[in-house]
Amino acid sequence: xxxxxxxxxxxxxxxxxxxxxxxxxxxxxxGKWEDLDRALFHAEEMIxxxxxxxxxxxESTRPGYSPISEEEExxxxxxxxxxxxxxxxxPISLDTCKSGVAAAGIEAGADLINDIWGLKYDGKMxxxxxxxxxPCCLMHNRKTAEYGNFLEDVSADLRxxxxxxxxxxxxxxxxxxxxxxxxxxxxxxxxxxxxxxxxFHRLGRPLLLGASRKSVIGLSLQLPVxxxxxxxxxxxxxxxxxxxxxxxxxxxxxxxRAVRMAEAILGRGRDEGRKSGEQESRGAEEPESRRVEE
Numbered sequence: 001x002x003x004x005x006x007x008x009x010x011x012x013x014x015x016x017x018x019x020x021x022x023x024x025x026x027x028x029x030x031g032k033w034e035d036l037d038r039a040l041f042h043a044e045e046m047i048x049x050x051x052x053x054x055x056x057x058x059e060s061t062r063p064g065y066s067p068i069s070e071e072e073e074x075x076x077x078x079x080x081x082x083x084x085x086x087x088x089x090x091p092i093s094l095d096t097c098k099s100g101v102a103a104a105g106i107e108a109g110a111d112l113i114n115d116i117w118g119l120k121y122d123g124k125m126x127x128x129x130x131x132x133x134x135p136c137c138l139m140h141n142r143k144t145a146e147y148g149n150f151l152e153d154v155s156a157d158l159r160x161x162x163x164x165x166x167x168x169x170x171x172x173x174x175x176x177x178x179x180x181x182x183x184x185x186x187x188x189x190x191x192x193x194x195x196x197x198x199x200f201h202r203l204g205r206p207l208l209l210g211a212s213r214k215s216v217i218g219l220s221l222q223l224p225v226x227x228x229x230x231x232x233x234x235x236x237x238x239x240x241x242x243x244x245x246x247x248x249x250x251x252x253x254x255x256x257r258a259v260r261m262a263e264a265i266l267g268r269g270r271d272e273g274r275k276s277g278e279q280e281s282r283g284a285e286e287p288e289s290r291r292v293e294e
Contacts, residue, residue, distance in 0.1 A: 001173065001206065003053060003135055004091030004111035010206045012268045014240045014259050017093065017248040018043075018051035019212065022076045023060045039080045040087065047090055050256035055114055055248055056080055056105075057095030061183075070100040077101065078108040085109035093137065099124035106132045112176075116183065117141050118161030119168075126168035135174040137208055137246075138165065142184030150189055151199050154179060158203055176246065177205045181235075182214040190216035194235055197242035206245035211235040213250055233258045240266070 001008045008015055022039050043054055058076035059068050073096065081092055085108070093112040094105035099122045102113050111134060118138040119126045129136045138161040140154050147153040158177055165175055179193050179200055194216070200207055211217065217231035218224065229251055236247045236255045240262035249255040 001135060001176070003093075005089075006052075006091055008052070008206075008245070010245055011243070014244055014263065014268075015052040015246050016050060016252060016256050016259060017053045017055050017208070017246050018046035018049075018252045019248060019250050020046070020054050020056045020080070021060070022056060022058050022080050036079060036083060040083055043084050043088055043090075046252045047088060049253035051090065051252045053091045053093055053112070053246075054084065055093040055095050056084070056110075057114075058101070059096070061116055070098050073098065073101045074104040078104050081105055081108040081110050097121040097125065099128045102128050106134060110134070112136060114178075115139065116178075116180070118158065119164040120161065126164050126170060129165075130169040133174075135176065136165070136170065137176040137178055138162070139178035139183065139210075140180035145184055145186045145189060147189070150192060151196055154193070155200060155203065158200070162203065162205070172205065175205050176208050177203060178208040178210055178248075181209065181211045181216060187216060187219050190214075191220075194238060197239065197244055201243060207243070208246035208248060209235065209239040209244045210248035211239075212248060212255075229254060237262045240268075 001010055020039060020043055046054060056077055058073040077094060081094065084092055091111040092109065093114045094102060094110040095114045095116070096102055096105065097115050097117040102125060113129050113134060114137040115125060116139045118140060138158070140157050142157065162172070162175065166172065177200065179197065181190050181193055185193065194211060197207055197209060212232045213225050213228040217228045217235070221228070221231050223231070232249060232251065233254060236249065236258045239247045240259055247255060247259065
């Protein structure tokens with residue numbers, strides 16, 4: 001799959017999507033990057049840390065969030081997309097469920113549209129994406145956590161999103177699916193999703209896992225949002241083990257390292273080498289005869 005100017009392998013490789021929230025009220029980093037200069041600084045930082053793609057969002061989706069207008073969301077996101085595209089060489093994803101915001105983001109230079117409602121919130125979204133020719137990520141979501149057969153119901157909901165995409169003319173080869181950890185699911189259901197990513201490979205599309213710092217981690221470990229890094233790393237490793245193509249995370253450096261270590265153990269991803277900013281370990285530079293197990 002091509003996103004921006006880069007080819008992304010759909011199998012046997014997990015890419016890291018860095019989160020850039022330009023919002024005052026996101027659940028874990030609200031207000032930190034809403035200024036353009038600070039947003040650019042953080043984008044550069046995530047690229048140095050090894051991010052493969054950046055996901056820019058202008059509206060919080062935390063529980064109890066206050067919706068904003070399309071105009072406000074465009075004002076938050078479009079200038080950041082333009083600035084990042086002008087200065088930095090990395091694919092950009094726009095996190096929005098509104099067709100007007102998507103259209104403005106595409107004009108500003110976005111390379112992928114990440115829709116947390118899987119084309120079901122705004123009836124014009126599928127048409128906007130289809131017309132642009134861009135790839136998209138379609139996430140599972142529901143207004144309530146009410147299911148019969150949970151995994152099959154989530155799968156059926158995602159099939160509906162695929163149908164809407166196909167109907168609008170979005171090619172299947174341009175679609176990534178996200179099972180929606182933290183959206184329309186209770187604690188136990190979120191754990192089921194985390195342990196059953198392989199179940200959704202039957203849908204035939206690359207999977208993105210977005211569990212970074214979410215409440216399922218906080219509830220499992222009884223930790224506040226600022227102390228959920230280790231829990232996030234566990235979900236990232238699970239994503240690699242279950243063949244997810246992308247993980248969407250706040251802490252890029254640590255998650256990149258977790259992905260690479262898991263891939264090294266599995267014998268995956270070796271041909272792409274290490275990214276800039278990551279140094280070879282001392283042990284890798286020493287002669288074989290001098291290496292010892294630690």
